[in-house]
Amino acid sequence: xxTTIEPGAPVMTLINIFTVAPERQQxxxxxxxxxxxxxxxxxxxxxxANIHASLDGTHVANYAQWRSEEDFKAMLADPVAQEHMRAAxxxxxxxxxxxxxxxxxxx
Amino acid sequence: xxTTIEPGAPVMTLINIFTVAPERQQxxxxxxxxxxxxxxxxxxxxxxANIHASLDGTHVANYAQWRSEEDFKAMLADPVAQEHMRAAxxxxxxxxxxxxxxxxxxx
Numbered sequence: 001x002x003t004t005i006e007p008g009a010p011v012m013t014l015i016n017i018f019t020v021a022p023e024r025q026q027x028x029x030x031x032x033x034x035x036x037x038x039x040x041x042x043x044x045x046x047x048x049a050n051i052h053a054s055l056d057g058t059h060v061a062n063y064a065q066w067r068s069e070e071d072f073k074a075m076l077a078d079p080v081a082q083e084h085m086r087a088a089x090x091x092x093x094x095x096x097x098x099x100x101x102x103x104x105x106x107x
Numbered sequence: 108x109x110t111t112i113e114p115g116a117p118v119m120t121l122i123n124i125f126t127v128a129p130e131r132q133q134x135x136x137x138x139x140x141x142x143x144x145x146x147x148x149x150x151x152x153x154x155x156a157n158i159h160a161s162l163d164g165t166h167v168a169n170y171a172q173w174r175s176e177e178d179f180k181a182m183l184a185d186p187v188a189q190e191h192m193r194a195a196x197x198x199x200x201x202x203x204x205x206x207x208x209x210x211x212x213x214x
Binding site for chain 2: 001002003004005006012013015017029033036037040041046047048049050051052053054055056058059060061063069097098099100101102103104105106107
């Protein structure tokens with residue numbers, strides 16, 4: 001499966017930018033991978049998550065798609081998901097923001 | 108054409124998060140759409156750009172792919188591109204970060 005980005009697709013997009021110490025970047029990527037595979041991926045409305053590591057080591061970004069904002073909020077209220085998010089919060093600051101795709105451009 | 112996200116794809120990813128006053132969010136989306144269509148899209152190594160508008164009005168995100176970091180940096184040095192970026196900077200704070208895709212997860 002491959003994630004696609006398209007205006008009008010029936011998903012909402014969560015972009016969560018984590019600011020992390022470079023020496024802990026890989027540990028944070030591993031934590032997000034595990035949390036996604038073990039918990040988020042099985043929650044109703046989950047579509048996809050793509051974990052990105054900045055080349056300079058200072059950031060990790062999660063580009064995630066959920067069927068609806070309600071599904072995403074239900075996951076946020078899940079105690080097991082909250083435990084994973086607390087672990088991520090212990091090693092990085094993060095700011096999750098919910099978006100719609102406004103436009104796409106290609107070469 | 109549709110943007111795809113895949114670990115190992117021969118692209119680098121730029122995620123640029125803009126913080127904007129909600130009453131200017133649409134103006135910023137329009138500015139980024141125009142700059143992308145008129146300038147960035149025609150530069151060597153441009154692959155795709157996807158402009159996202161946050162549901163709460165406070166952010167705009169550009170999820171963009173370039174063939175290489177060198178191509179992206181060459182665009183940054185272009186005076187016409189710089190003019191568009193100054194216009195965006197006049198209405199929003201932004202933080203561009205260059206990433207690789209570390210992992211993908213699907214439902």
